[in-house]
Amino acid sequence: IVFEQEYPTEAVERKILSQHSDNANLIKRLTSFAKITRAAYASGGVTHCLTTRRLVQICQNIKIFGDEMTGVKFAVARFSSENQRMFLELYAKLVSEQVAAQEDADAAPTESEPF
Numbered sequence: 001i002v003f004e005q006e007y008p009t010e011a012v013e014r015k016i017l018s019q020h021s022d023n024a025n026l027i028k029r030l031t032s033f034a035k036i037t038r039a040a041y042a043s044g045g046v047t048h049c050l051t052t053r054r055l056v057q058i059c060q061n062i063k064i065f066g067d068e069m070t071g072v073k074f075a076v077a078r079f080s081s082e083n084q085r086m087f088l089e090l091y092a093k094l095v096s097e098q099v100a101a102q103e104d105a106d107a108a109p110t111e112s113e114p115f
Helices: 010-018 024-042 052-065 068-075 081-107
Strands: none
Touching (some): 010 024, 010 052, 024 081
16 A cells, blocks of 8 residues: 655644754745745656655754755755756755845835935
8 A cells, every 4th residue: 555645734844844943044945945846846847856854854964064055965965966956056046035035124224214
């Protein structure tokens, strides 16, 4: 007998990852990362996708190595070189987009600030 299990919802996945990291931005990036790779896998764009277990591994790798990209790099090392490249490029893009969004939010004037 074979049972197929769907991936957890993003909310459940965030809750699982919060047991391994207290960095809310990291958890948001990882769940977005997994969602995109799963969609790419479903459409045939990549031959593997990221499981919740792999996301937990990334959190653990970051604790061990002290660097986010190194943690991701070691977690995707088991995949083909083409998938590794695509995953690393995608993750770097997610990081840069989140940093840019945070900088925009920090630069936006508040109601108490004059123009």
